[in-house]
Amino acid sequence: MADEVAVLGFNLSMFDIRVRIALTEKGVKYEYKEEDLVNTKSALLLQMNPIHKKVPVLIHNGKPICESLIIVEYIDEVWKEKAPLLPTDPYQRAQARFWAKFVDDKVHEVAKRIWTGKVGEHEADKKELIENLKHLEDFLGDKSYFGGDKFGFVDIALIPFYKWFSSYEKVGNFKLDCPKIILWGERCLKNVESVSKFLSHEKDVYEFVQMYRKMTGMD
């Protein structure tokens, strides 16, 4: 029996994009079901992710897997022959998991406070975001991708945020200073087809951010 694979997603979600990139790198065909998060969540989403009620959800032969980084690890373990995403060495695996978690905790969470928050109230967050991107640049070093020569787990974790950087800058009225990350982002876009296919456009992200800020009374 062929695998039945579906993704419950939201087109602009950085977490959803991770999953679609991972599946595409593995050459796995899937059905994409976009959720209308602004209005109402589907019965399928509530059934498949009853705990968090959030996208993305990967549904593999009827079974749901939730939380984007956990989904990407699952994809790597199930379809292990093609395009390995995590290294095989335990220490390097731990490092990859550490930096992917760092993206969630220290890039996404800090940036979210800026783009969802009140203008002028997030000076410390801006400073922290710049510092955290510097830590990522230090880990990247002179490598092409975070894991070395090949696009992998940490790249998948970070790349969807790349097209949000300009929105962070516009809302926060500040400049990110991360030339190495910019070069890496452009390298991913140029060399990795799934990245250029699924990455959001800056304009769409900024429109969404503006809409969200109006909806929440921030602008």
Added chain:
Amino acid sequence: MADEVAVLGFNLSMFDIRVRIALTEKGVKYEYKEEDLVNTKSALLLQMNPIHKKVPVLIHNGKPICESLIIVEYIDEVWKEKAPLLPTDPYQRAQARFWAKFVDDKVHEVAKRIWTGKVGEHEADKKELIENLKHLEDFLGDKSYFGGDKFGFVDIALIPFYKWFSSYEKVGNFKLDCPKIILWGERCLKNVESVSKFLSHEKDVYEFVQMYRKMTGMD
């Protein structure tokens, strides 16, 4: 060459206890270096975890691994013969990772707001904590441990918090309602030697909580 293993920890840290339980389950000998977090962090800690500057850190043959759940996965991958902690099936592995992350995000984070916060200001958090423990009870079901018959990854993630429950209740002046988790906690204490060895005493936890609350001006 024999493995050189050390843990930088803090005796009452739930995250540190996860690491010591995992190493002990695997029969790995290690040197324990307790940090004096209240006064000053050691040069070794700052060198080994320059990003977060937090315990626990596992140092294996000179290389640092940080973040407790990532450390436990690392331990499981390096010393894989004895006492497997994660299941081998990818779906069950994803489930184990999901619930371990749930413990961090939805038990620890919510409980921390209660025990570090102002008395009387955390009604929604108390309700949420009770609900989240119910979700864990649903996942536990009639199994002895979260993964089935054997003590494993999710058990290691949650068990160090068990001895904090009474402190949450005292500070928040409410009752947790989780009879299945209590039975499970007692089962772990009775059947798993490393748990009874490393779990904190409720009295010590409460003294620490009181000291912390005085230090931060909450009491």
